[in-house]
Amino acid sequence: MALPTAKQEYAPDMDKPVMRIGAVAELLGVCVRMVRIYEERGLVQPERKNNQRLYSFNDVCWLARVRELINEEGYDIQEIARLISLPACWQLRNCPEELRVDCPVAESPGKQCWDVAQRQGRFSDCQTCQIYRIATERDT
DNA sequence: CTTCTTACA
DNA sequence: TGTAAGCA
Structure with a gap:
């Protein structure tokens, strides 16, 4: 395997x-x-x-x-x-409500941001997030 | 046979 | 961290 x-x-x-x-x-x-x-x-x-x-x-x-x-x-x-x-990225960065509407991370409370954002790929701002980066950096 | 928990060096 | 006991 x-x-x-x-x-x-x-x-x-x-x-x-x-x-x-x-x-x-x-x-x-x-x-x-x-x-x-x-x-x-x-x-x-x-x-x-x-x-x-x-x-x-x-x-x-x-x-x-x-x-x-x-x-x-x-x-x-x-x-x-x-x-x-650490708390969710949108909490750390204090994202405004408006921006959370289309954020897959904020939609899934309790889940790690990389676990959500990575698979949906519609949260481009993650590229600048250190938490997301170290958690997903692979196959480079 | 594998895994689980707890304990120990 | 690795290993062992005693159970499930």
Whole structure:
């Protein structure tokens, strides 16, 4: 199985919780323990079925990016955890109501901005947002 | 057999 | 982080 990469088009299947932790660890090339640590640190919140962690391909995409940030770009888990704990971009930037009307990020409260904006591609301002950038920079 | 939690070096 | 125990 190939490691999934960030996608331009929205693929519904990417959100389906289908992989158990063993498969995720194998795809990422890390030990199972490490995947659990990412969760403990708040980097990912896999769904659970009967107390079994089930990860979606989007989860794996994100975790793969997390490892890039850590191994190749000098980030540590704490920094990444802090970034994703920040409020939505439109809150940080105090976007006016008028501009939120057509903003896919503001339409999906509770979701990370890159998770929403990336797949819909209609929020061009994300290019200047550091949170969005580090979260989606891939395949360059 | 795989995963889960907790604990320990 | 890696490993182990004891359970499900």
